[in-house]
Amino acid sequence: MRYDSLLDSVGHTPLVGLPTLSPSSEVRLWAKLEDRNPTGSVKDRVALGLVEAAEKEGRLKPGDTILEPTSGNTGIGLAMVAKLKGYKLICVMPENTSEERRQILRMYGAEIISSPAAGGSNEAVRVAKGLAAEHPDWVMPYQYGNPANALAHYHGTGPELLADLPTITHFVAGLGTTGTLMGVGRYLREHKPDVRIVAAEPRYDELIYGLRNLDEGFVPELYDESVLTTRYSVGAHDALRRTRELLAAEGVFAGISTGCALHAALGIARKAFEAGQSADIAFIVADGGWKYLSTGAYEGTLDEAEDRIEGQLWA
Amino acid sequence: MSVSVSIPTILRTYTDGAKRVEAEGTTLAALITDLDTRHPGLGDRLLDAGELRRFVNVYKNDEDVRFLGGLSTPLTDGDAVTVLPAVAGG
Known part of the structure; x- marks a missing residue:
């Protein structure tokens, strides 16, 4: 193919x-x-869907910074998409996620902010929402609430x-x-x-x-x-x-x-x-x-x- | 009859630290009433205005009771009920 x-x-x-x-x-x-999928998970569909939706809505332009809470796969998918489309990426990730995920993210040039292990992804979501409020210029696709996530699977x-x-x-x-x-x-x-x-x-x-x-x-x-x-x-x-x-x-x-x-x-x-x-x-x-x-x-x-x-x- | 109920860490203050307790009831609603009698205050943490609280998930033999009839979910001897807070995945 x-x-x-x-x-x-x-x-x-x-x-x-x-x-x-x-x-x-x-x-x-x-x-x-x-x-x-290109980075090895179902989340490539979601990552591409989230970024393309933000571009279409005019929320993202080249050089912008994307921020996302993720336990790993969405972050890796976003890192690949961001690299190819010219965006910076910051992932908020619980500290109790595997080392491989961190290495892959770093290789793609993403920045990782760790959230506490206790509370799992809940904490990552909370930390990311706080950062998004402090940095209004960062774009948070927010996979948990963005219809583009489900639509990637619908389409x-x-x-x-x-x-x-x-x-x-x-x-x-x-x-x-x-x-x-x-x-x-x-x-x-x-x-x-x-x-x-x-x-x-x-x-x-x-x-x-x-x-x-x-x-x-x-x-x-x-x-x-x-x-x-x-x-x-x-x-x-x-x-x-x-x-x-x-x-x-x-x-x-x-x-x-x-x-x-x-x-x-x-x-x-x-x-x-x-x-x-x-x-x-x-x-x-x-x-x-x-x-x-x-x-x-x-x-x-x-x-x-x-x-x-x-x-x-x-x- | 007896149903084994697994209690999450956050609610063990009501069960003297017990991870698993026994209770009785032929429906989930009856079970929660019995639980509250044995461990006063626990019922209020599970229910809000007569419904399961939004951030409380209850499973009967690993299946979410919200798809089994909610508080009317029938229970029989030997069933295992698990209570967990709703947390994020992904």
């Missing part, structure tokens, strides 16, 4: 069947390989999925900013009203939920509960176990958040199989495992891996 530039190559990712993990020829699992990921899998019955993705689920979910529902949209939410360990009080909780402005059929909480043990199964059974080397989505997808597949129904279940492989090697998630026993990623933002 030929493209005029790296930016033009964002999206158009393969959808691959998982014949070993699928329970039968009637209940099939399909993986959308978003790690095949890209959703149509690609439906074209490749017209018989789709379920769509499963990790829940973070909620952009993937909102965008793909809305698109698929418009074309297949009976499709089930299922969120798989990473359940971290206690440090990440270290709020001072419940009023400091956070629900992304993009989140619209009515788009979802249901929502599962998946802990580190199951996410790690499924990430390893995906590699062992199907050869796909994915990041840990993919194990989270696969866990939910396998639960749906088992239920459909037991009920004698047919199903085509597609889920998102958000990124590859490369950026998480230093966490120790891929070595030793599952229990050891679980201990090693304790306190980390693994999705």
Whole structure:
């Protein structure tokens, strides 16, 4: 496939069947390989969408500084887009994110401001909002509340999925900013009203939920509960176990958040199989495992891996 | 009947530091009423004007109760309920 530039190559990712993990020829699992994007994650779609929307609205001109709270992938995608389009980038990132993400960001020339580990991305959002108020000349796309995030999936990921899998019955993705689920979910529902949209939410360990009080909780402005059929909480043990199964059974080397989505997808597949129904279940492989090697998630026993990623933002 | 309820760090002041407590109720609403009897004040942290608070997520066997009937979600013996504050991902 030929493209005029790296930016033009964002999206158009393969959808691959998982014949070993699928329970039968009637209940099939399909993986959308978003790690095949230019910087290796689904967030390239979002980064390009956010920047192009800001350009169209006249909020960004060459030389401007972009500020964004991110746990990593959105930042890396933005860093690539910013480099190619001539913007500066400052990422606010929780300090408990993997070293690889920081190295990649620095390589692209982005500046990193660390936010406290306790509180996870909530803190990054809070710090970024503070900085944005202090520096009105910086442009904050704000992935958690910017419709361009969900629209990147509404115009890209959703149509690609439906074209490749017209018989789709379920769509499963990790829940973070909620952009993937909102965008793909809305698109698929418009074309297949009976499709089930299922969120798989990473359940971290206690440090990440270290709020001072419940009023400091956070629900992304993009989140619209009515788009979802249901929502599962998946802990580190199951996410790690499924990430390893995906590699062992199907050869796909994915990041840990993919194990989270696969866990939910396998639960749906088992239920459909037991009920004698047919199903085509597609889920998102958000990124590859490369950026998480230093966490120790891929070595030793599952229990050891679980201990090693304790306190980390693994999705 | 008994349901195991996992309590987040931030609410353990109501459970004498216990991470997991037992309670009874055939619906989530009844369970929260029972929880509040055993751990006074806890109910008010979960509910606001008779609804689940915006930044409180409750899961029955790992599924979000907001998709299972909310406070009317039926519970049976051996179910596991998890309470978590809503936090940002991404």
